[in-house]
Amino acid sequence: MRPEELDRTDPEGAIAAAAARVSNWGRWGEDDVLGTMNFLDDETRRAAAGLVRTGRSFSLSQSFDMDGPQRGWRRRTNPVHTMLDTGTDAVAGIQGFPHGLGGADDVIAMPLQCSTQWDGLGHIFDHGHAWNGRPADRVVTSEGDRITGIETAADVICGRGVLLDVGRVIGESGELPDGFAITEAHLAQTVAAQGSTSEIRRGDIVVVRTGQLSRARRDGWGEYAGGPAPGLSFTTADWLHDTEIAAIATDTWGFEVRPNEFDVAFQPLHQVAIPNIGLFIGEMWDPDALAAACHDDGHYDFFLTAAPIRITGAVGSPVNPVAVR
Amino acid sequence: MRPEELDRTDPEGAIAAAAARVSNWGRWGEDDVLGTMNFLDDETRRAAAGLVRTGRSFSLSQSFDMDGPQRGWRRRTNPVHTMLDTGTDAVAGIQGFPHGLGGADDVIAMPLQCSTQWDGLGHIFDHGHAWNGRPADRVVTSEGDRITGIETAADVICGRGVLLDVGRVIGESGELPDGFAITEAHLAQTVAAQGSTSEIRRGDIVVVRTGQLSRARRDGWGEYAGGPAPGLSFTTADWLHDTEIAAIATDTWGFEVRPNEFDVAFQPLHQVAIPNIGLFIGEMWDPDALAAACHDDGHYDFFLTAAPIRITGAVGSPVNPVAVR
Amino acid sequence: MRPEELDRTDPEGAIAAAAARVSNWGRWGEDDVLGTMNFLDDETRRAAAGLVRTGRSFSLSQSFDMDGPQRGWRRRTNPVHTMLDTGTDAVAGIQGFPHGLGGADDVIAMPLQCSTQWDGLGHIFDHGHAWNGRPADRVVTSEGDRITGIETAADVICGRGVLLDVGRVIGESGELPDGFAITEAHLAQTVAAQGSTSEIRRGDIVVVRTGQLSRARRDGWGEYAGGPAPGLSFTTADWLHDTEIAAIATDTWGFEVRPNEFDVAFQPLHQVAIPNIGLFIGEMWDPDALAAACHDDGHYDFFLTAAPIRITGAVGSPVNPVAVR
Amino acid sequence: MRPEELDRTDPEGAIAAAAARVSNWGRWGEDDVLGTMNFLDDETRRAAAGLVRTGRSFSLSQSFDMDGPQRGWRRRTNPVHTMLDTGTDAVAGIQGFPHGLGGADDVIAMPLQCSTQWDGLGHIFDHGHAWNGRPADRVVTSEGDRITGIETAADVICGRGVLLDVGRVIGESGELPDGFAITEAHLAQTVAAQGSTSEIRRGDIVVVRTGQLSRARRDGWGEYAGGPAPGLSFTTADWLHDTEIAAIATDTWGFEVRPNEFDVAFQPLHQVAIPNIGLFIGEMWDPDALAAACHDDGHYDFFLTAAPIRITGAVGSPVNPVAVR
Numbered sequence A, B, C, D: 001m002r003p004e005e006l007d008r009t010d011p012e013g014a015i016a017a018a019a020a021r022v023s024n025w026g027r028w029g030e031d032d033v034l035g036t037m038n039f040l041d042d043e044t045r046r047a048a049a050g051l052v053r054t055g056r057s058f059s060l061s062q063s064f065d066m067d068g069p070q071r072g073w074r075r076r077t078n079p080v081h082t083m084l085d086t087g088t089d090a091v092a093g094i095q096g097f098p099h100g101l102g103g104a105d106d107v108i109a110m111p112l113q114c115s116t117q118w119d120g121l122g123h124i125f126d127h128g129h130a131w132n133g134r135p136a137d138r139v140v141t142s143e144g145d146r147i148t149g150i151e152t153a154a155d156v157i158c159g160r161g162v163l164l165d166v167g168r169v170i171g172e173s174g175e176l177p178d179g180f181a182i183t184e185a186h187l188a189q190t191v192a193a194q195g196s197t198s199e200i201r202r203g204d205i206v207v208v209r210t211g212q213l214s215r216a217r218r219d220g221w222g223e224y225a226g227g228p229a230p231g232l233s234f235t236t237a238d239w240l241h242d243t244e245i246a247a248i249a250t251d252t253w254g255f256e257v258r259p260n261e262f263d264v265a266f267q268p269l270h271q272v273a274i275p276n277i278g279l280f281i282g283e284m285w286d287p288d289a290l291a292a293a294c295h296d297d298g299h300y301d302f303f304l305t306a307a308p309i310r311i312t313g314a315v316g317s318p319v320n321p322v323a324v325r
Helices: A011-022 A035-039 A042-049 A087-092 A166-170 A184-194 A212-219 A234-242 A268-277 A288-297 B011-022 B035-039 B042-049 B087-092 B166-170 B184-194 B212-219 B234-242 B268-277 B288-297 C011-022 C035-039 C042-049 C087-092 C166-170 C184-194 C212-219 C234-242 C268-277 C288-297 D011-022 D035-039 D042-049 D087-092 D166-170 D184-194 D212-219 D234-242 D268-277 D288-297
Strands: A057-059 A080-085 A101-103 A105-111 A117-119 A124-126 A158-164 A205-208 A247-250 A280-283 A301-305 A316-318 A322-324 B057-059 B080-085 B101-103 B105-111 B117-119 B124-126 B158-164 B205-208 B247-250 B280-283 B301-305 B316-318 B322-324 C057-059 C080-085 C101-103 C105-111 C117-119 C124-126 C158-164 C205-208 C247-250 C280-283 C301-305 C316-318 C322-324 D057-059 D080-085 D101-103 D105-111 D117-119 D124-126 D158-164 D205-208 D247-250 D280-283 D301-305 D316-318 D322-324
Touching: A011 A234, A011 A268, A035 A280, A042 A158, A042 A301, A057 A288, A080 C080, A087 A101, A087 C087, A101 B268, A105 C105, A124 A268, A158 A184, A158 A288, A166 A184, A184 A234, A212 A288, A234 A268, A268 A280, A268 B101, B011 B234, B011 B268, B035 B280, B042 B158, B042 B301, B057 B288, B080 D080, B087 B101, B087 D087, B105 D105, B124 B268, B158 B184, B158 B288, B166 B184, B184 B234, B212 B288, B234 B268, B268 B280, C011 C234, C011 C268, C035 C280, C042 C158, C042 C301, C057 C288, C087 C101, C101 D268, C124 C268, C158 C184, C158 C288, C166 C184, C184 C234, C212 C288, C234 C268, C268 C280, C268 D101, D011 D234, D011 D268, D035 D280, D042 D158, D042 D301, D057 D288, D087 D101, D124 D268, D158 D184, D158 D288, D166 D184, D184 D234, D212 D288, D234 D268, D268 D280
Parallel strands: A158 A205, A205 A247, A247 A280, B158 B205, B205 B247, B247 B280, C158 C205, C205 C247, C247 C280, D158 D205, D205 D247, D247 D280
Antiparallel strands: A057 A322, A080 A105, A101 B124, A105 B105, A117 A280, A117 A316, A124 B101, A158 A301, A301 A322, B057 B322, B080 B105, B117 B280, B117 B316, B158 B301, B301 B322, C057 C322, C080 C105, C101 D124, C105 D105, C117 C280, C117 C316, C124 D101, C158 C301, C301 C322, D057 D322, D080 D105, D117 D280, D117 D316, D158 D301, D301 D322
C-alpha cells in the first residue's frame, strides 16, 4: 500500500482492508499460538549461527529503572525495584545468618511493557478477535492469556537478526524526527544503502533503528511515553506480512509512527499486525551500540536471541535481546 | 578438597580456608564488576556458535506463576501477575479505544529470585565483603547494587553451555535424592560417562541437572523452597575455581546441597563462590527437555544465551536461558 | 430460615429463594452505591458517640505481614512490605541528604483482602448482577469498580458497633470449632447471654467473634486461608436483612461457615448478602482484646470507626477498625 | 523562635539548637514507641467523644489512584491498583464458581506515603538517631522498623481533632501561596479568628489547612510532589513541642514549607519533629469538606479517628481519617 492512498478519515476501513489482505488466520492450523514465529524454524536458526564472526555480543535492552520513559499512562509506571536485604544491613550485623554470611535480595513491581519488551499475541485485538480469529474474551481474562501467553514462545525467539538503521540512512545525524512515518520505500532504501547483509528473509527478526532513543538519551524523555515518535507507517502492513519475517522491533515506545496517520486513531498498525498477521512486535529496544558496530564493518545481520521471561499468561514480556556477530 | 576432610563443626574455618585458596580478588583489576564472566570472551563465544548443528532451541526456564516453589521465606513469594486490560473488557466494549481496537496489558510483582534466575555478584557477602573485596555496605544499599548490579552483565552471558546430567549418570531413574552432595568426583564421573562433548573448558556455562525438578514436577513442591535438595558439595569450591568456568546453574532452589554439609550453616558454598570467586550462579533452571535431547544424540555442549533482564542495581535477575544445538 | 430447611443439593435454588426474600434492590433508588450503609445515618452516629464511657480504644485489626493466613489461593498472597530507604543506609551515610537528615521509606504490594478488610459492594455478583441489580460487567472491569468502588464509602463507616462473642457464649474455651455454622438462634442466644447492650439495632456494625483467630494465633494458620472455619450459616440471610444492620464482620477469612452448607458450593451467603442485600462484610478482624474488655464490664456496644482506605475503584479495602468504649 | 532569627546559611546549627530545646527523649521511658501519642490518653479521648453534635462524618482522605501527586521521586509512584477478578470475567463465564456466583478481587502496589498518610516515628533520623535516641540502624533495616513500626500506634490515634484553616484566615480566597511559611503567629491568628473551639490542648490532633490541595484540585498537580507548597515554618518547632499536641497533619505533600527556609536543606522541621519531639505528622490529608462545615457553624473541633493500617514494621501508613462532628 502506498502512503498517499491512506484515507486519514477512515482508519476502520483501512484496517479492515489491510487485515483482509494480510491475515494469517488458519495458516498454521486452528490451534496455532506462535503466529509468525512459525517462520523461524530450526534450519533458519542453524544458518543464523553461521553469522557469528567475531563473537562479540551486544545487549539490545534499555534499562529497567525509575529513569525510564513511563509517565503513568493506563497505569504503566516505570519499574519499582526494592531490596529485601542489603549490604548495609549485612554490615550492621542484623541479618542473623551464621559463619559471616551476608546477603542481598530484591523484588520488582513493574508493567511487563515498561521497558524493552515483546508484545505477545494476546496484547491487541481487532473487533474483539485475538490472533487466529479467537474471541478475545476466551483468550485474555483477569487470569491472563490462557492460550497465547508469552510462555508459548519461550523456546523459539532466536535466529537471524537484521538491523535496518533507518535513522542513519534516512535521518539527519542518525535520527528521524518525531512523527516520521517509515514506509516500505524507506525500508527498501535502507536495505539498499546497507548492502546485501541486510536483505530481509523469511524468519528474520528485524530491528529498526529510528534514532529516537539516541535523542531521548541526550535530551531526556520529557512527557513520553506515548508521545510523538518516528515509527513504522500503517502502510507497511503488507511488507510486514509479505516478507514473512518472524518479528520486528524498534527503539521507540510504540513501534508505529506517533501520532498515528489517521485523524482519530490509536495504534492502527498494531491492530493489523498482532491479531491478523500474528506478528511479534518488540518495543523500546536499544540498538545503538550494535548499530555502531554494524556501521563499522558493514555487516548488518547477526545471531539474535531475544527470549521472553516465561511468565505464564503474560501478554508481553521484558526481554534482554542479545545479538552476537 | 575431599569431602572426608570437611569438619562439620567449623563452617567458618572451612569457608575461610576455601576462600583463601580460590579468591579471585584483584585478578581483573580493582574496578572489576564481571568476575568469572571475564573468562567468557569473544573468541569463546565465537567458537561456541559452531556448536549449533540442528538449530533446535530449548528454553531452560521454569514458569513464572503462582504454582512456583516459593513459600514466603524471607518475603520471597511466587510472582503475582495481574492484568491492566483484558480481552473480556475489550469484548465488553469498555476500553474506549477507537476503530475496533482492543488491548490487554499486564503487570508483575515478584522477587527477582522467585524462579529461573541468576544470582548477581552483589547477592552474597563474606564477612561484610562483596565481590573483589569491596565493603558490602558500599555496594548494596536500599537503592540496589550500585557497582555490580546485574545490568553490568547484560551483554556477556552467551557462549558455550555444557550439560552435566549428574542425575542421570549417578542417580536412580535420573534423579539424585534430596540431601545428595555432588562432589568433584561425581562431576568427573559424569563427564567421563557423557563423553568428550562435556569436557569443561575455560569460559563455559555449566548446567548441572540433579533431577530434583523432575521429581517436584511429578510430586509437587510441598514446603520447598529452601528445603532438602541435592546440590553441589561445599568441597567443589576448588573445582569451581580451577576450571575457570564463567558460570554454573542447577535445577534446584539453592545450587548447593540442602541441608548444607555443616552442623549449623546456611549456603556456605555461596559465601565462597560469589564474593570470593566472583562466580555467577544460576538457580531453578529447567534442563529436562535439553537433557533428553543431549542424551539422544550424545552431544552435551551447545550455544547458550542466558541474558539477565537489565534491571539497574539488581542483585539477581529472572532469565530465560536458551540453548541452541 | 431454619437450618433444617436447607436442601444441601440445591444451593442455586436456596440462593434464589433467599435473594427473593431479602433483596434491597431499588430500596434507596437506582443510583444507590451505599447499600446497607444507608441505615447508618447521622443520628445513629451521634447516638453512638454517647457509648464512649472510658475513652479506651481498641484496634480490631490483624497484622499485615508475611505471617498472615494467605497461601496463594487465587493469587492472594500475604503482603510484601519492602523498604525504599532504611536506617542502616542512613547510618552508612549513603543517602545524600543535607544537615544530618536521614530517612526511611517503604512500599507495599498486597491483595486488598489479604488481612483485616471490608468487602466492597462490587466484590460479589449473583448471576452476573452486582449490587442494586446492575450488570456486573458494567460495574467492575480491569479498571476497577467504576460505580461502587470502596471510595464511595470513605466517609460513612463509623457508628455503633456491637460485639457478639458467639465463641464465648456458645463455644468451648471461647472458641467455636471449624465448620460450626452460626444460626439465628445462636445469635439470639448470644445477645441474650450478653445482655441489653448487645441488642441489635438498625444501622449497627456487628462484630461476630467465633474464636477461630484465637486458635490460629495459638496453633498457627496451617494451610488456611479458605479452609474450614466457623462462620455464619447460610440461613442467617434473613436475619442479616431484617435487622437492618449496616455491616457485619467476623474474625475469620470468609465470614460464612467453611466448608459451606451445600454439597457443592462456594460462599453462597456472600452471593445473597453482597449483591442482593447490599451488605458490607468485614473479614479477618481481630476482636479478641475488645472482647476481653466487653466481658469484663458487660458492655458490648461501642463507638466504632472502620474507614476503608480510599482506593478508587477497589472492591475491597484494608481497614484498621477502632472501637472506643 | 521568631522567623527573623533564622540563619538561612546554617540549617545544621538551627536544627541542633531546636532539637536541644524540644527533645522529648526519655520523657516516657527508654522503651517508649509512641512519642507524642502518649499525650492522647483515654480521658482525652472520652472527652472528645462529647464533641459529636450532629453525627455527620467526613473523610479527610485524598484518593489513592494514578491521578495522585507522585512523580517518581525516590521511587514514590502513585498507587497501582489492579484486578485479580472482574465483573467482565464473571459475565464472560470464565471464573469457574458454582451456583451463579461471580467475584471481583484486587491488589495494590504502592508506596506507603503515596497519598493520605501518617509518618511513623521511624521515618526520619537526626544524625543517625531515631526517636528516643535510638541508633537508626538498630531501628529500621530492610526488614522494616523493628521497634517503632506503625503497628505500635494501631490503637491510639483517635481523639480530639482541631482544624486550623490557615488558608481561609490568612490566605486569599482560602489559599496560601506556594512557599508561604506558616509561623506561630499565623497559627495564633487563626485560632483567634476561628474562636474558642479551635483552642489547642494537650493530646490534640491538629489539622492545618493551607488550601494548596484546593488549588491542585483546580489546576492539577503539575510536577508536584515535592515542589513548592505552603507549610509549617521551621520556627514552629517550639510550638509543636510546647503545645503537647499528639499529632499534626496538613493538606500538602511535605507538611513543612517548600522550598525550605534555608539555602540548602531538606525537610529540616521533620528532622526536629519526628526523631526529637516524637511527633506524628500527617501529610496529604483533605480537609476541604470538613473546613466548609466548620466554617458554616463555627465549630472547629471534632472527634477524629485516624487509624493507620497495621503494617508490621512500616515507617508510614495510608490512612483514612474520619472526623465526626
